[in-house]
Amino acid sequence: AQKITQTQPGMFVQEKEAVTLDCTYDTSDQSYGLFWYKQPSSGEMIFLIYQGSYDEQNATEGRYSLNFQKARKSANLVISASQLGDSAMYFCAMRLTGNQFYFGTGTSLTVIP
Amino acid sequence: DVKVTQSSRYLVKRTGEKVFLECVQDMDHENMFWYRQDPGLGLRLIYFSYDVKMKEKGDIPEGYSVSREKKERFSLILESASTNQTSMYLCASRLLPNTEAFFGQGTRLTVV
Secondary structure: OOOEEOOOOEEEEEOOOOEEEOOEEOOOOOOOEEEEEEEOOOOOOEEEEEEEOOOOOOOEEOOEEEEEEOOOOEEEEEEOOOOHHHOEEEEEEEEOOOOOEEEOOOEEEEEEO | OOOEEEOOOEEEEOOOOOEEEEEEEOOOOOEEEEEEEEOOOEEEEEEEEEEOOEEEEOOOOOOEEEEEEEOOEEEEEEOOOOHHHOEEEEEEEEOOOOOOOEEOOOEEEEEO
16 A cells, blocks of 8 residues: 655756645554655665654755645655755655655656756 | 665676675664665565564565574565566665664666
């Protein structure tokens, strides 16, 4: 069963604009964690941001913020002031109570100069 | 810096061969994971381990097994490689559940 859903296979954004990458999840666990990773064309996986299910504030890390809507089970990534180097695949991931760690199918982001 | 090292970057094996993919981490992490990454399918969890000799199946364990005899090493075994196991394999490790996972550089396996 799909636990993490990323419905945008590809996205385009103009340089310096903000972009939102969607992520919805499905779990009955009360305690879970949500992560976003970036994978450039080089293939490495780069951790961006984390949100715990009990965190009341949305997580922020520099230009990255996580729009966490618990009731809707969504954890969208917002990238502000896009840069050319932001072009990459972006994966949403979820950690469950039993330590499983699941990923979505990813969104390919292209930043246009 | 945390380092997760996968033994091979590229591997070509024949159908029916037994294949070992090795992953070593140097930060005493409890949890280790094996994923395969295919275009359009994202990363799919094959197996994970939360302690030495402990393992749990992920979403797609069929055709794979794992071994964790030492804390730092987590091996993925393809008992009899098939062409549909051609993929990018990623290993990851994590200290605690709410901390980031660190990934290896990946092994691109081609089964011919």
